[in-house]
Amino acid sequence: MLKIILYSEPDFQGECLVFHHSQGALSDKFMVRSCRVVRGSWVLCENKQFSGNMYVLTEEDYPSLTSMGCPSSCSVLSIKLVPMTLSVPSISLFGLEGLEGREITTESEVISLVQEGFNNHILSVRVNSGSWVVCEHSNYRGRQFLLEPIEITNWPKFSSLQTIGSMYPVRQKRQFFRVKNNESGHFLSVQGGVEEKSGRVVATAEVEPQSDIWFYQDGLVKNKLSTTMCLQVMGSVEPAARVVLWNESRQPIQTWSVKMKGLISSLTFPGMVLDVKGGKTYGKEHVVVMPENDERPSQQWEIQLL
Numbered sequence: 001m002l003k004i005i006l007y008s009e010p011d012f013q014g015e016c017l018v019f020h021h022s023q024g025a026l027s028d029k030f031m032v033r034s035c036r037v038v039r040g041s042w043v044l045c046e047n048k049q050f051s052g053n054m055y056v057l058t059e060e061d062y063p064s065l066t067s068m069g070c071p072s073s074c075s076v077l078s079i080k081l082v083p084m085t086l087s088v089p090s091i092s093l094f095g096l097e098g099l100e101g102r103e104i105t106t107e108s109e110v111i112s113l114v115q116e117g118f119n120n121h122i123l124s125v126r127v128n129s130g131s132w133v134v135c136e137h138s139n140y141r142g143r144q145f146l147l148e149p150i151e152i153t154n155w156p157k158f159s160s161l162q163t164i165g166s167m168y169p170v171r172q173k174r175q176f177f178r179v180k181n182n183e184s185g186h187f188l189s190v191q192g193g194v195e196e197k198s199g200r201v202v203a204t205a206e207v208e209p210q211s212d213i214w215f216y217q218d219g220l221v222k223n224k225l226s227t228t229m230c231l232q233v234m235g236s237v238e239p240a241a242r243v244v245l246w247n248e249s250r251q252p253i254q255t256w257s258v259k260m261k262g263l264i265s266s267l268t269f270p271g272m273v274l275d276v277k278g279g280k281t282y283g284k285e286h287v288v289v290m291p292e293n294d295e296r297p298s299q300q301w302e303i304q305l306l
Contacts, residue, residue: 002040002081004057006032011063022080024049032076035062041082041131041170043146044068048077054144056082056133059173069140082131082146082170086216086258086303088267089130089169091147093122098153100124109168112138120163125152129257130169137165146170175305176215176224179264181276182300187212188287190245194226199245201231202285203276213306219255219267220248231256233289237269240277243287260303263292275299 001020008014010033017030025048026032032044037059046052055069062068070076088107095101104118105128113120115138125134127147136142145159152158179188181203189212190199213224220230223245232246232254255267256274264274266289275290276298277283293299 003038004040004042004079005036005038006030006076006079007034007036008032010034010065012036012061019079022050022078024078026077026079028077032065032074034064035068036060037062040084041172043080043082044070044076045078045080046075050078050080052077054080054146056144056146056170058170069144080146083148084172084175084260084303084305085130085148085170086256086260087129088219088255088257089132089171090128091130091132091134091167091169092126092128093118093164094124094126095119095122097123099126099151107169109166111140111166113164113166114138120165122155122164125155125158125164126150132167132169134159134167135165136161136163140166140168174215174217176213177306178212178304179214180302180304181298182302183297184276186276186285188214188301190223190225191285194223194229194245197247199223199226199229201243201245201287203287204285216258220253221256221258221264222248230254231274233266233269233272237272237289239290240288243274243289258303259301262301263299264301265292273299274301 004019006017012034037057041058044055065074090107092103092105094103127149132147134145156162186203186205187207188203189207191202210224215222222230229245230248233241234244257265257267266272272289273292275288277286277288
């Protein structure tokens, strides 16, 4: 379970408060002086309703305000849980307003834009995927902004900053989960075990032990039965093409973007999403890819963290 513990004194002393969800307003009388992030990533905000200066924390023990990156006079009046994002992170920075001008796109952290040879005067930003922390200065110093997928056409107006010093994607530790189909209530699983090269992927009510436990790694959707295999479309990529568990070394590498509630979309084959074959014929439980269609409830999935 996602969890953060706030303490009223340094070194995890004094009164403590435990939270599993975002809190828009903490008591003005409770002064945060240390904390433990037990699971997930969290944002400490200086004002209520997730406003004011913010400080992003990942799973770790923080014995003091300084270790959290906060000034000694900092007050914490709201906390926000960083949404779980199962996607390859990507962010684009632009030299002009309106997402125009010279473009910088990256999928990894940048400790210093200047040292990397880029102009740090940024006028617009687009978060393509994932959650990102954008910092005022290099080495992740100064004001921080947590950004989920968004287009910011005027960065100085949005942030009151003229530059960006550094940035990094929020990376969660490996989480195991089950994948439930919203239409049928059945779970994504591997049927009949895993052979040397492949495994049959279905959405069924009857699952074999461990076969319905999945995890996400660098864009790959993988099953606990075989950590060297991942979800892949076999054969020609066309409507109703079957999805199987296959060796991850197969080219091209097939990556996915997974919403906690919603679509499981192919990044390799844009416009194609995970679906269930359906109907009354043999193989109706087989998982396939289909063009995204709002009128197909079988394309809607729910991720259940374990």
